[in-house]
Amino acid sequence: MHMNVLKDVFGRTYLLVSSQGDLKNKKLKPMIFHEAMSAKRFLKGMEASHGYWRRLLLSLSVSNPNVKSENEFVDFVSTLLVRGRVKVYKSFVPSLEKTPRASRSIETGYGKQLVFLSAGESLLTKSKVAKSFVSGKETLEFLQSLNLTESNLTAITAAISNKKSVASSSQEKRKVIAEALLAEELVLQERVKRGPAPKLSEVQDSTQDIPGNRPIDAPPPVDEAPKQKDTAKQSRDAEQAEALIKAAEAGEAFCEDCQQVDEEQK
Numbered sequence: 001m002h003m004n005v006l007k008d009v010f011g012r013t014y015l016l017v018s019s020q021g022d023l024k025n026k027k028l029k030p031m032i033f034h035e036a037m038s039a040k041r042f043l044k045g046m047e048a049s050h051g052y053w054r055r056l057l058l059s060l061s062v063s064n065p066n067v068k069s070e071n072e073f074v075d076f077v078s079t080l081l082v083r084g085r086v087k088v089y090k091s092f093v094p095s096l097e098k099t100p101r102a103s104r105s106i107e108t109g110y111g112k113q114l115v116f117l118s119a120g121e122s123l124l125t126k127s128k129v130a131k132s133f134v135s136g137k138e139t140l141e142f143l144q145s146l147n148l149t150e151s152n153l154t155a156i157t158a159a160i161s162n163k164k165s166v167a168s169s170s171q172e173k174r175k176v177i178a179e180a181l182l183a184e185e186l187v188l189q190e191r192v193k194r195g196p197a198p199k200l201s202e203v204q205d206s207t208q209d210i211p212g213n214r215p216i217d218a219p220p221p222v223d224e225a226p227k228q229k230d231t232a233k234q235s236r237d238a239e240q241a242e243a244l245i246k247a248a249e250a251g252e253a254f255c256e257d258c259q260q261v262d263e264e265q266k
Contacts, residue, residue, distance in 0.1 A: 004056055006046045011098075014046070015089040016056065030087035039078035042088070053077050103155035106146050108190070114146070115189050116156055116177075122187040130190035139178040153177070160186065 004016040017030075033039040043053075053073035067073055080086040104116040114130055122129065133139040153173040160180050180186040 004059065006048065008045045009047060012090070017087050017089060018061070018085070030084075030089055033078075033081045036075070036078045036082050039081040040074060043074050043078060043081075099155050099159045103151060106148060106152065111192060113191055115191055117187045117189055119185055119187055122189060128189070130188045132184075133178075133182050136178055136182055139181050140174060143174045143178055143181075148174070156186075 006014045006016060008014070031042075033042070050070065053070065053076075056077065057073070067076055077086060081088065101115060106114045108114055131142065133142070150170065153170055157173040157176050160176065177186065181188065
């Protein structure tokens with residue numbers, strides 16, 4: 001199954017899907033076109049760049065028709081819509097998609113958050129549905145367990161409520177949200193919260209204790225290095241110097257070779 005996202009001139013989102021596959025959300029029903037003219041009017045209302053329809057057919061693995069102009073490609077896609085080879089799904093709760101994600105995101109701890117998405121939005125994300133519901137009671141109890149602020153309740157309810165009078169109390173807002181979740185017009189997805197990048201000083205602090213990164217004291221300069229005293233060597237040098245001095249004063253030879261030379265001269 002391959003999906004393409006399109007928006008019309010009013011900013012409403014549509015999904016164009018090949019017929020080779022089914023959507024996971026069974027609540028989403030494709031738009032029905034009984035004749036090619038209405039399908040063509042619909043396609044003409046999309047914000048599509050030049051060459052989009054040709055690229056769409058290639059992405060959907062549809063055999064390349066013997067057409068050349070942009071209008072001929074639109075006509076061919078219109079025929080595919082009528083035949084059901086390509087299906088169009090209109091996003092549920094389009095006004096919710098205009099509501100900032102921050103106002104419909106709930107912190108759940110451990111660096112994760114739950115996000116309320118429309119059924120159409122959920123198809124465009126890679127995250128899996130966090131929870132599905134089978135009864136109104138279960139849905140309400142789950143909403144009660146969440147840390148939903150009044151700002152969250154107001155933003156989500158105002159976006160999904162089709163009634164003229166929006167629910168006023170917190171409990172009434174939860175009921176409206178619960179009904180949308182149960183009908184799968186709203187979907188809960190879990191995401192990993194991405195925080196700001198750490199500062200350089202924080203990175204340095206976290207890596208300074210890694211072996212090989214620990215700071216060490218530099219050795220002292222050569223001139224200031226402590227000198228090792230060899231007392232035994234100094235004592236031998238002093239004795240040798242004293243012996244040489246005494247030999248010189250007595251006129252004696254300093255070594256055996258010198259003594260032999262001295263005797264030969266005598």
